[in-house]
Amino acid sequence: MSIARKPNPARRSEQSRQAIFKATRELISEVGYANVSIEAIAARAGAGKQTIYRWWRSKAAVVFDSFLALSEAGRQEEMMLPDTGDIEADLKLVMRATVTEFADPDFEAPIRALNAEIINDPDLAAQYREKLAGPVEEAKKARLCSAQRAGQIAADADLDLVLELLYAPLYQRWLHRSGPLTPEYADALVDLTLKAFRP
Amino acid sequence: MSIARKPNPARRSEQSRQAIFKATRELISEVGYANVSIEAIAARAGAGKQTIYRWWRSKAAVVFDSFLALSEAGRQEEMMLPDTGDIEADLKLVMRATVTEFADPDFEAPIRALNAEIINDPDLAAQYREKLAGPVEEAKKARLCSAQRAGQIAADADLDLVLELLYAPLYQRWLHRSGPLTPEYADALVDLTLKAFRP
Amino acid sequence: MSIARKPNPARRSEQSRQAIFKATRELISEVGYANVSIEAIAARAGAGKQTIYRWWRSKAAVVFDSFLALSEAGRQEEMMLPDTGDIEADLKLVMRATVTEFADPDFEAPIRALNAEIINDPDLAAQYREKLAGPVEEAKKARLCSAQRAGQIAADADLDLVLELLYAPLYQRWLHRSGPLTPEYADALVDLTLKAFRP
Amino acid sequence: MSIARKPNPARRSEQSRQAIFKATRELISEVGYANVSIEAIAARAGAGKQTIYRWWRSKAAVVFDSFLALSEAGRQEEMMLPDTGDIEADLKLVMRATVTEFADPDFEAPIRALNAEIINDPDLAAQYREKLAGPVEEAKKARLCSAQRAGQIAADADLDLVLELLYAPLYQRWLHRSGPLTPEYADALVDLTLKAFRP
DNA sequence: ATCTAACCGAGACGGTACGTCGCGTCTTTTG
DNA sequence: CAAAAGACGCGACGTACCGTCTCGGTTAGAT
Known part of the structure; x- marks a missing residue:
């Protein structure tokens, strides 16, 4: 009977999203993955905790997306390996x-x-x-x-x-x-x- | 300034140790590793939390030793693999x-x-x-x-x-x-x- | 370096406050002041411990306010002593x-x-x-x-x-x-x- | 049916007793009465905790005796107040x-x-x-x-x-x-x- | 142009578990 | 056998985060 409240991605704040990614990456490299808390991410990003819980299932998901965002940003057109024939x-x-x-x-x-x-x-x-x-x-x-x-x-x-x-x-x-x-x-x-x- | 208190293993209670191992194994199979808390292990084992913290560095260490105890108990003289020549x-x-x-x-x-x-x-x-x-x-x-x-x-x-x-x-x-x-x-x-x- | 987090009294839950007062008074008369723990007050009041620590400095402060609440509730308009002239x-x-x-x-x-x-x-x-x-x-x-x-x-x-x-x-x-x-x-x-x- | 084990005061170690008094007084003036623990007294006095529990009912009793010992030591023959007639x-x-x-x-x-x-x-x-x-x-x-x-x-x-x-x-x-x-x-x-x- | 529904920051809340301290008891070893 | 040493079961401490839940304030899109 639960009324599954589904947030509307169209209204999502891109600014918050990026701030959360940034905070997440910084915190991981500062204190290590295990010591990163959602509270700390929210505080550092200047975001409310709910904003994180609204869009991600878990800390792991936030972290994953943070790195994904990085790798997508730096992704060259196509991934290509050298092919010298050997x-x-x-x-x-x-x-x-x-x-x-x-x-x-x-x-x-x-x-x-x-x-x-x-x-x-x-x-x-x-x-x-x-x-x-x-x-x-x-x-x-x-x-x-x-x-x-x-x-x-x-x-x-x-x-x-x-x-x-x-x-x-x-x-x-x-x-x-x-x-x-x-x-x-x-x-x-x-x-x-x-x-x-x-x- | 910290005085590194080092417990004396000679006085250790073997009974508590075994009870902790048993409780740990049971809890893991009941609720899964991630949901096992040191608090719950101590309670189930009828042991004080300090008794766990005195002898193990972390939950992972307790769990590891619990399984180790099992495997050592069931260990046959020597581990031998079949050798049919093929x-x-x-x-x-x-x-x-x-x-x-x-x-x-x-x-x-x-x-x-x-x-x-x-x-x-x-x-x-x-x-x-x-x-x-x-x-x-x-x-x-x-x-x-x-x-x-x-x-x-x-x-x-x-x-x-x-x-x-x-x-x-x-x-x-x-x-x-x-x-x-x-x-x-x-x-x-x-x-x-x-x-x-x-x- | 500590960031003095100051809770916002405007958002305080009056319901929790009253439940804590009630639990405190009950426990004191049941087990005596010395045997009352903040843990027990929180449990009895159905409140989190942090909710107590957020608003009071010590057990004594909670107890004091609990009695104060009582006395204020029962306070007659003005305190007046008899004056017969003698x-x-x-x-x-x-x-x-x-x-x-x-x-x-x-x-x-x-x-x-x-x-x-x-x-x-x-x-x-x-x-x-x-x-x-x-x-x-x-x-x-x-x-x-x-x-x-x-x-x-x-x-x-x-x-x-x-x-x-x-x-x-x-x-x-x-x-x-x-x-x-x-x-x-x-x-x-x-x-x-x-x-x-x-x- | 409890067999009330009663220690024999004749065998009591005067040395321990004095060490406990000294440790108690020192600790009180260093950290304050409320922060003095029996564990700390025993440790400072080089005594076992049991030695304290054997001879005193409570921390208050130890503290009291510690001060009593002091005042008795410094007690002049008889307590006399000045009497100038006025x-x-x-x-x-x-x-x-x-x-x-x-x-x-x-x-x-x-x-x-x-x-x-x-x-x-x-x-x-x-x-x-x-x-x-x-x-x-x-x-x-x-x-x-x-x-x-x-x-x-x-x-x-x-x-x-x-x-x-x-x-x-x-x-x-x-x-x-x-x-x-x-x-x-x-x-x-x-x-x-x-x-x-x-x- | 103004509603109005949603997201947003903020943070209080009921909880769980943490790791530590001290209690009072018990056991082992030493003099 | 008292005493030192200290491990034990236990209970409470005060803290950190969890995930949920209001709050106002802003910001869109629909009216």
Whole structure:
């Protein structure tokens, strides 16, 4: 019998939205995801708490959108990976870049927090795959497809599986801190994966 | 100025400890990790909150030890994996078992929660690797070593890397819910990994 | 660095306020002042603890206001003492009434508690004098002033001092339980005081 | 059916007792009566908590005994008040001394605390009258008795009442902070009381 | 041009849990 | 066996946030 009050997005204040995103990002980098409260976000953004509760389900959702807004702002037309014709070299380049990125302490905290939330929140996981991981994976698969056509990867290879073999060990090692992330490690993963999917 | 009061473990009440473990496990399966409070654990265990704070750093630590106590209680002498001489068959058996295990909703919640905490808590991660993951990994590496001696795996293969290639994709797919966990998927990972590490 | 958050009295919930007063009075008479906790008051009143901490400095302050609310509710237009023209008779009447009042066990506990708090809390003492004792003392002084004009008390007598001589021995004897409080004792105090201040 | 375990006072450690007294007095002057805990006393005295609970009923009892020990230590053979033959002068001297004493901030806190406890604790009140107030009152009454014999005070005067008239206003004014304590005030009380009890 | 419905900031509210303090009891170890 | 040491169950503390709920004040779109 509940009268589902549904706010009208047309009337939404873009100014508040941006202020909330900004406050959220600042607070996360200042005190860490776990110590960020909705109260603090609202106070910092000069927004009422209700304005947050009206538009987001949870703190995780606010945080997610805050980062999404950032990444969308900086998004180039299309995500494109290098294609020199040499899949091994191209992949190693990309994987080494990922390794470097993961070493940046500024990215560390929010990405870890995001991953932790995703594990327990299916909705958030779906959004993550659709909005953040999806586009990047598409670009990677495009490059792999090109390699497939060039006969460098088995024609019947499942490209999702290729990506998992390449990246899952890397992510796991980073998330669990179970070993060092070196360029050599990246190279080894590329070599092994290509060997596994050799035609 | 703080005087670091350090409790004397010799005087610790084993009865309270066990009651806390039991209460923790029950509460987690009843209301889920996120909804378990230290207050509730203490109440259910008939213990004072201070008794928990005296011996554990955080809720995550209590939960971890609760499961650790369980696993140690049920631990067989030595962890041993089947060794029929056929590494492919043996690995597929084990991986399919893992897939089945992950489908059990009773294990799902606590394992997800544990993984989420591990991501953000280096201490907990270290303990996890040492106390829980470690013994299992040793057993798996023992089996892989046997296969290595039998010439089924390259002699120079890094066995940690073999395990990562085998399991990381599986774990990631499960944690991110990014795809179905089927026996065929398990088989495919074994096949690919063995191919990648073929002598 | 603390940001002194100051609540806005205009938005205060009168309903909560009254419920807290009621709960406080009930609890005091049920378990005694010392055994009343703010936690219990909040629970009984169906209020959050913060609602109490937001508006009162201490348990003593809540209790004080609770009684103040009572006394204000029951306050007759103006406090008036009998004036038959015979100051001695009038004072004896009033003092004997006080003696009787002090014998009532229902009033005993809270009044003792209030006096104990007042001793250690200057703010509370000031409030007590202003809100509770003040009006009563004014009425008494008015009657004494009338006696002064009638030449029954020295014209230069300090009326505050008269009241102290009359009441302080009575209060002290009651608070310290250092002797019986009888009508004769009341009469004696009146006689002595009048003699001391005879013109 | 409780087996009332009664400790044997003969075996009591005098060293602990003194250490507890010393710690109690120090803590009271450092943090104030209300903020002194039995835990803190035990810790400071290097005593076990049980040692305190074995020998005292309450914090108030420990504090009381601590001060009692002090006053007994410094007690001169017999308490004697000056007797110049002029009761008015002698009383004014003593009352002015009391006024001065009450102005000393070092004595203020503990005496206020003691009075607050006495109001709510009949046992403590009895002990106070017997051990602390008693001897002093006896001395004062001895002086008044001498004045009575000299015809300066009515022969049928109740000396307890004389003392109440003299001191109760002073104590009340101090405890309630309801007015200034000046030498003139002391003198006025003496004058009024002597007038009230003039033969 | 003026309603009027909605969002907005602000923040009080009933709650839950936090992590700490101290109580009074109990147990273990030391002299 | 008293005493020191201190762990224990317990209750309350005062604080931080939760998510809900008014309040006025502003700001649109519909009248």
